Amino acid sequence: MTQTVTPAGRPTGEEELQVLDAYWRAANYLSVGQIYLRANPLLHEPLRPEHVKPRLLGHWGTSPGLNFCYAHLNRVITARDQDMIYIMGPGHGGPAAVANAWLEGTYSEIYPHVSQDTAGMARLFRQFSYPGGIPSHVAPETPGSIHEGGELGYALTHAYGAAFDNPDLVVACIVGDGEAETGPLAASWHSNKFLDPVSDGAVLPILHLNGYKIASATVLARIPEHELISLLEGYGHRPYLVGGDDPAKMHRAMAAALDAAFDDIEGIQAAARTGGTTTDRPRWPMIVLRTPKGWTGPREVDGVPVEGTWRSHQVPLPGVRDDPAHLEQLAGWLRSYRPEELFDPGGRPVAELRALAPQGDRRMSANPHANGGVLLRELILPDFRDFGIEVERPGTTSTSPTRALGAYLREVVRANPHNFRIMGPDETASNRLDAVFEVTDRVLRARLLDTDEHLAPAGRVMEVLSEHLCEGWLEGYLLTGRHGLFNSYEAFVHIVDSMFNQHAKWLKVTRHLPWRRPIASLNYLLSSHVWRQDHNGFTHQDPGFLDVVMNKKPEIVRVYLPPDANTLLSVGDHCLRSRDYINVVVAGKQPALNWLPMPEAVLHCTRGIGIWEWASTDGGADPDVVLACAGDVPTLETLAAADLLRQYFPELRVRVINVVDLMRLQPDTEHPHGLTDPEFDALFTTDRPVIFAFHGYPYLIHRLAYRRNNHANLHVRGYQEEGTTTTPFDMVMLNNLDRFHLVMDVIDRVPGLGGRVAHVRQRMADSRVAHRAYTREHGEDSPEIRDWVWPHH
Numbered sequence: 063m064t065q066t067v068t069p070a071g072r073p074t075g076e077e078e079l080q081v082l083d084a085y086w087r088a089a090n091y092l093s094v095g096q097i098y099l100r101a102n103p104l105l106h107e108p109l110r111p112e113h114v115k116p117r118l119l120g121h122w123g124t125s126p127g128l129n130f131c132y133a134h135l136n137r138v139i140t141a142r143d144q145d146m147i148y149i150m151g152p153g154h155g156g157p158a159a160v161a162n163a164w165l166e167g168t169y170s171e172i173y174p175h176v177s178q179d180t181a182g183m184a185r186l187f188r189q190f191s192y193p194g195g196i197p198s199h200v201a202p203e204t205p206g207s208i209h210e211g212g213e214l215g216y217a218l219t220h221a222y223g224a225a226f227d228n229p230d231l232v233v234a235c236i237v238g239d240g241e242a243e244t245g246p247l248a249a250s251w252h253s254n255k256f257l258d259p260v261s262d263g264a265v266l267p268i269l270h271l272n273g274y275k276i277a278s279a280t281v282l283a284r285i286p287e288h289e290l291i292s293l294l295e296g297y298g299h300r301p302y303l304v305g306g307d308d309p310a311k312m313h314r315a316m317a318a319a320l321d322a323a324f325d326d327i328e329g330i331q332a333a334a335r336t337g338g339t340t341t342d343r344p345r346w347p348m349i350v351l352r353t354p355k356g357w358t359g360p361r362e363v364d365g366v367p368v369e370g371t372w373r374s375h376q377v378p379l380p381g382v383r384d385d386p387a388h389l390e391q392l393a394g395w396l397r398s399y400r401p402e403e404l405f406d407p408g409g410r411p412v413a414e415l416r417a418l419a420p421q422g423d424r425r426m427s428a429n430p431h432a433n434g435g436v437l438l439r440e441l442i443l444p445d446f447r448d449f450g451i452e453v454e455r456p457g458t459t460s461t462s463p464t465r466a467l468g469a470y471l472r473e474v475v476r477a478n479p480h481n482f483r484i485m486g487p488d489e490t491a492s493n494r495l496d497a498v499f500e501v502t503d504r505v506l507r508a509r510l511l512d513t514d515e516h517l518a519p520a521g522r523v524m525e526v527l528s529e530h531l532c533e534g535w536l537e538g539y540l541l542t543g544r545h546g547l548f549n550s551y552e553a554f555v556h557i558v559d560s561m562f563n564q565h566a567k568w569l570k571v572t573r574h575l576p577w578r579r580p581i582a583s584l585n586y587l588l589s590s591h592v593w594r595q596d597h598n599g600f601t602h603q604d605p606g607f608l609d610v611v612m613n614k615k616p617e618i619v620r621v622y623l624p625p626d627a628n629t630l631l632s633v634g635d636h637c638l639r640s641r642d643y644i645n646v647v648v649a650g651k652q653p654a655l656n657w658l659p660m661p662e663a664v665l666h667c668t669r670g671i672g673i674w675e676w677a678s679t680d681g682g683a684d685p686d687v688v689l690a691c692a693g694d695v696p697t698l699e700t701l702a703a704a705d706l707l708r709q710y711f712p713e714l715r716v717r718v719i720n721v722v723d724l725m726r727l728q729p730d731t732e733h734p735h736g737l738t739d740p741e742f743d744a745l746f747t748t749d750r751p752v753i754f755a756f757h758g759y760p761y762l763i764h765r766l767a768y769r770r771n772n773h774a775n776l777h778v779r780g781y782q783e784e785g786t787t788t789t790p791f792d793m794v795m796l797n798n799l800d801r802f803h804l805v806m807d808v809i810d811r812v813p814g815l816g817g818r819v820a821h822v823r824q825r826m827a828d829s830r831v832a833h834r835a836y837t838r839e840h841g842e843d844s845p846e847i848r849d850w851v852w853p854h855h
Contacts, residue, residue, distance in 0.1 A: 082133050084404060086309075094399075096120060099113055105396060114392075120154070121153075122376065123376070126359070134316045145232065145424070149221045151217030159200045170182060178410050197212075218250035226262050232327065234426075246528070255506060259330050269282070271351065271352045272356075273371075287303075301350050302348070363379055436543070453628065453658060462650075468497035476501045479522070495587075504523045505522075541581060547585045550588060551588070555588055556607055573618075583638075605759065612762060620646065628660050671721045671726040671745065674719070679707075692763075695790075699794055727742075748771045782796075785797075791837070795833070
């Protein structure tokens, strides 16, 4: 049933509607100008081919609808003194976002050379999608944006992330009907089940149905209206419908719909915040806006329909420089907005338009929430050392590293009840972080049962079986000035590879924009990792996210592989304190040997890489072989191999090196954390064999070290895409990462070990066979493996 729209007692006057229409026309004019013009911005002279850009790049089809929404949201902000930011989901809505930032004056404040006059307008037009200029989408360079428009699917989850713990903020989120076809967006509608009307802000989705994506119709624009309404109501929304192509009627309807929607929001929040019930989930409003694609643009081009079709998606008039008819049509299109009514002779927006725009921080293009570092407050962090594990002798006691981290995170949550959240796809307890549930709950605003545990309408832990939502919520949360952690099974964090890519690109660009203040780092904790998927098997075994991360700019990414609980605590604290990075931490959840006392763990993590002298037999001299390791299981196997080498070749000089910070392996010219060549050579030598046991795919280590002097002697063992449901030790044997194979690698690469090598090598190979047979018969690893500890040498 179609929702009736009422203006809620605040009818919008005709004069105000006329100003709204003028503002909309001005934004449309500026949008068209950005796509086409590099000179003659106000058509003070007849339009000629040389006034047009040689390469026409941009997207017109979605821009008029975005401008329509922006103008009307400005009216709401001014009328209600509303704190509001926007998110433009339609990927290439850059012309609209930039146009409105310039109209509001923000653009000229941030970029003074793009002034609010004719010369500034010319620069505004010329820079768009132009070499040395700005991108065609809503990019970091765009004031007021927190959402990269280069990829579809994440607008709504970013919007909710921005609203969490922002009680006075409304996030207006324009969802394109093409974007609405993506899986992440389809799941994002469920975000309203996680919104607390007491402590959170509100999200106003505006589903913009213009009927087409790049070259085909969109699903939601073509299904029956009753089916669309049923879908949106089923998601828990109260939809208000606005549709048509007559500007006068559309302005009136949109103003009424927005007034009704904001009345709903105010009513929901007032009821919840003045002692009313907070357990029942409210039905939050949303707008369904139907407009023609390319609205107000050319109706036909060369006798073919354009407005209201997919042909208006990008550049409706492609042959402007070469076809006089197209050039004349472009001039008529631009003049149809009557720019002489919108801009004074000097090119400045007329006073009526400037009056419609909100002032100061109320401008969506200048709202501090869209530049989250401005609002960022330091976390109150406990001393991580207080949660450390006592280690009298290395490798003799065991602890679950993530369980130790969970105790630390519990106190982080306790001390920061309004600006720190943990996101994860139903794996917080599975990843042994369940200590946090001593001070908080999982949030869910849906039906709760007596059998539920740690599930409540409010909480600091957000779990939903969509990695996309977890990532998007956290990104929106960070971008608006808060802190958080995303924990996931290692194999399935690949689901958000593209989201990671976009956030990394965002950070890379913002680092070079002085007006963008640093935000809290995006922190990934990857547990349930490749080497300990004992019961899930091959489908859950993939360490390849590290390879994706390492492709990004070195000033942005960090990868940490702490070998035990104390090093994980040190790394975790460091990551929560950092800014403008993406930190990836891989740590096991199963009990693992404790190697370093806390003071040594802190020192080791500070170095990022180091010789473990207590495990080495080189006596401070040049070694015969270097055993290097990165990751908890590779460290265990390396230390066990070092123990075997002591037994069979006591005269062999072995140096054991552990790597916590993977970036240390790169040259210092490639990464800020990289070792200089002399530092690397001092550790790994220039001519001795190096056997490197690595958590992930072996070639990644070669990638990082291929320029080093001793790369020819580097032999890496890691994951070889061999896996199944099996025991932990059988898993490392399947990939030749086990201690026996590492000893065989040493034998094969170190000359001069004498006549014993054949016997020892055979014994190592036989041990592999014997231990595999034991697992097949008993269904578990042998006590020799399972109970191994570092001996007291």
